[in-house]
Amino acid sequence: MDKALLALSLKDDDDVPFTLPDLPQYYFSERNACSLIGRLLNPEFQNMANLILDMPRKWQKVNRVRGIALTREIFQFIFTHAHDLQDVLDKGMQTYNDWGLALERWVERPPFGYLQFVSIWVRISNILVNHYTAPAITELGELISHVELVAFDPEKSQRQDYVRVKIRIDVSKPLKKSRTLNLPGGDQTTIFYFYEKVQKRCTHCQRLTHAKPRCPFLVNNPSMQEASASNHHHPQSSKIQPFLSEDDPLFGDLKEDQVGINPFSGRPRIDPAVLQEMRNYLLASSKEDRHVREQRVIFSVKEAEQNPISQKMTLQLLSPLIFTTDIDKGKGIVFDFGKNHYNPKDSVFSPQTPKLMESAIAAGHSLVNSTTNVFCRLELPSNQASSSQIQLSSVPFAGFSSPTLKKEKPKRKPGRYKKIPISQRKTSKSETKKQDSVAVDHGLNKKRKAEDDLAGASKAAKRIASEMVPKEGPSKA
Template identity: 50%
Template sequence: MDKALMAMSLEEEDVPFDMMDLPEYSSCERNVFSVIGRLLNPDCQKMASLILDMPRKWQKYDRARGVALSKEKFQFIFSSENDLDEILMKGFQTFNEWGLAIKRWENTPPVDYLQFVLLWVQLRNILVNHYTVEAIMTFGDVVGQVIEVAFDPKKSQSRGFVRVKILFDVSKPLRKSKVFNLPRGAGQANIEYFYEKVQKRCYSCQRLTHDQSVCPILVKIRQDQAISRRMDKVFDKPIPEPVLKKSDPLFGVLEKSQVGIQPVLGRPRIAPEVLEGMRQYLLVAEGEERKIREERVKRTVFEAESSSASQKSILRLEPPPIISRDPMKGKGLVFGYGSDDSSTQSERIIPHGPKLLSAAIQAAAPSVRKPRNSDMQDESSAVNVFGDSSPFQDGSTGYKIGLFEASPSGTKLKGSNPRKRPGKNIRRFKGSVNGGFNGAGSKKEGLEIGVIEKKKTQRKVGRSTQSCKAKYS
């Protein structure tokens, strides 16, 4: 035993294993038509249910296959690129009423992969003097980077809001409103924000990543309060480290208010790539040339800060937003009851499309003969021709083909006159009294004899019915 323990080494080198660069070891070709997703709230979203239910929700039963990569991440592989593009066009998606971060697969994903989602936001309570594209972009930048603005100043605005598409950081809270100080002492404007397709969030911090019962902010506050009660100690907020240190070439060139995180936007005032370019621009010069370059950097940053457009394009390196003339772009089908936007109305879906029934009648015209002297339309005649076995009579949604009439509750199918036929017991009793339909009560030869026999039969049936009622009463 001692020899075996002495032979064992506790300081073995952990050398990484080299994976073979062979096609059978890589699944990149299969992953081209796939998306990678992330559960924003894994505590309230089960991965197994997501893998089974999302293809049904997307209506891609046989064309999508899910793979659980970890407790939070998943992958869905589609059979075609059209199905993949259709899913990505749906925008922000939810499962179990909590959000999902979904993006197209990338061979080398960036550091902030699945950290941002695209959201359509409705901006409400915009003042009449600020209905411009530039002002709307500024209002939208407060909640996220504006990607697209759905606004046309030359058309009528029938809705009390303007929609913008933003790139939202899921670690940030969903801001409900923001107060803006208007220029020239015109007062303040309280812009309200409504996020489309967002269902559940934390009611305390307005984040998408957890429920209120496990909110980290509330937990931290309770812990600090408990420690302060036990130790009679007040905790101060930690002082953040300065962005520009003394060893930084930009120290003394830029002010503290020009760098760091913008508190309202939640994004850096100057992108890290731009700061690094300024440092390299100053390090390659010495003496008098260094001072000239420092003045150029100061002047360039000051001029870029004069407008919001130059701040986005020059300092933050953000692409310019797309201006869309369709105010309801990306909204999709909205199902409602009695609403003008309801997509359940067939006229809105296919306003000028061909009628399926008329096409079927035209296809069946050579083999089906229409009845003569008929004033009914093609729809009613088709019902008579096909009969009860017609595939166009009843649909899965309860739709029926025929003549319709107006009613207090809308339109309903116009019914035909019902057949006036006595009850089953009366018909059976008449047959037994008359000796059957082929017995003595049947019509004899000659019109006069037949009429007399029919009246006699009716009198007998009337007396028999009265006697039966008296007997059983």
Template identity: 40%
Template sequence: MSLAMDKTLMALSLDEEEVSFAMPELPGFSSAEENKLSLIGRILNPDRQKMSYLIIRMPRKWQKEGKVRGVALSQEWFQFIFNNEHDLLDILEKGVQTFEDWVRVVERWVENPPDDYLQYIPLWVQIRDIPVNFYTMEALTALGDLVGETKLVVFDPSKPITQDFIRVLVKYNVANPLKTSRVVTSKGKSSVVRFSYEKVQKRCYTCQRLNHEKDFCLLTVRKRQEESRVRRERVSADLERKKNVILEDDALFGVLEEEHVGLDHATGRWKIAKEVLEEMRRIALRLEAPPRFTTDLNRAKGLVFGYEDNNSESESYRGSFSSNCPTVFKAAKFSPNFAPCSSGIVKKRPPVRRRPPKSTRQQKARAMREVPEDLQAEHREGKEAMGCKKRKCTMEAEEATPTNKALALRRSHMRDCPKINELS
């Protein structure tokens, strides 16, 4: 990118206002002469009046094919240029112009249009149910002014009237709704005067305007929105009534029944206020099971480890089995059978295995190998036969004969437990 282009882009600003373009005032730049024989129009309902169809069909509908051509100025505005003056005036005398059964506004072109340009149409109104005392020029003109500015009243008091209405030509503003009736009072009496409009086919039958259908009327849309809102509120209220207030994971589940909470259908209020329910939940979450009592004094009783010094090892041993003292293992002094550990609990050393040394065992094995094989076999057979029986008898005798240490422990325990002595 060149340096000049960079400088130009840097000089741009969004706040800078563009200077308007002045069109040269020369004959070649203006079509005012051609527009003098033209009509400018505006469609009122663009959703139902397609501009391209209007430009093609209107010359045939006017029976002016080859004498007029159309120009689409925008999505709503159009222009028809005529070849002759009388064809243009013939179209204007037709009154209300319609396309696709919807009214469109048509006026003759002016070089400098006013603010209310294409805002009015000439409309013929039929006034019905006129009170008998109002058949005068002034009264009929006043009734026509209820719809728009009265331009012409078709009324001759000297001739018979065969129709049940009076025709009035008014200048009607298309932004206003069409009036179907009006209440007229005179001398304390009221009567309803009705209006009918010629060549007006489609309109909104809710607000009586000419620029939209009933389905797109703001009043209808607003009414539907209000009905939808009321319906949603009703459905939400029904769901709120059917919804369970106390769920399975609620702290009050099983404490309160569903019929005790929720909305009261008669009053529309909560049976129990939400603040009260929240407080009940907090209280329920703080509740604990009450303590239980038992008569079993030694239920799930365990050992208690202490670290006090004892006078002798035997007293500690007896105290641990005494019913009058707690079952406590206490730290004892160093002894040949006990050794301290890192946790402070005294551990008993495992018994030492008394096995002959390896040299002795090897010497016995060599001596056995030096004995003849026949003597070894006899010796083994006799040893198995005699040895098994002797060993079995020895084990039975050892089990039946209590040791001195067991007898001493039994006597010591019997002395410390007088209840056992009594039972024995």
């Protein structure tokens, strides 16, 4: 026992990290290249096992995609064909059990904010008529988040009272229902937003990650009460710290409202990579040309801020905005009846096109007409078939076959009562008796009364026999 205790070691070899071999057989990049990585936005109401089974059916990709549950919130769907994967991405935001899903295409090295954003189509309404332009609509969408696509065509008639834009939204931030705008003339107006395919969200904070009973911003939450009390007693802790410090090379050249985070969109006003290039540009200068380089940086930033498009592309390093004239893009299957324009050349009266009514009637005659039906022609006499064919060939063709006339039924005349003499009545009765006697002699069937057949039977048999129907069996009574 003592030797066993002395042999025990407090250091466990399993605590040493294992280095995975960097070999091709340990990677599966070819399979993952045609896959999607997703995240449940509200795992409390979304079951991972049911999602893996139900989503292929919902996408109509059964037997062409398979799912893998990576963690409690992260999953992967591997597609057999790349066009199926792209079809799912083109459908926009995906939901399961009425709550949203964050879907991204697989990448070998996920960037910052991977599975943190969702692309949603947003309807912007109550736009003023004087500002119904593409740049103005883009800026209204930028008040929420980054605009990826604008579905707007100023050259066509618009039946809807809204304009659709595709926006990439951070799921950790609330969805804004409206925004108040200050117009150039001093007036104010309110713009409304409606998010397509968003079924459920917190009705208190408008976020996609939880329901109202679990909202951390409710007043009855003890942790939020303590946080609000601490902010009330220590208001200096809630002050925003400056973005540029004094030892920063850009300190004094750029203002605080030019850098940092934009409160409206939640993105940095100037990308960190661009700021770092500015710092390197200033540090690489000598004392003589330092002032010249500082003026170039200040002038270039001001010039880029004057144009919203150049500001997004040069300062924020965002992809260029795309406009589309397909107003219903991303809505799913849309039955556009306007594309089937009427062409008079394709009408029924044109001899170049087949006549639908004529072909339908001809098909009906081919099944019913005795001259065209093979089985009817076998039964008809030769002279009758030839005469009917002559009659059909003599009918003139009038562009389309005339409808068949309904056969009128002959009017039924009321019967006339004729009084039969007594002498004829006696003779008719005597003739019928003779016919019956002849039939009996030849052994033909003759109706007989039930009493004659049941002569000598019991009363119960007679009672049952009166209730029976021929070939139907006894009654259920």
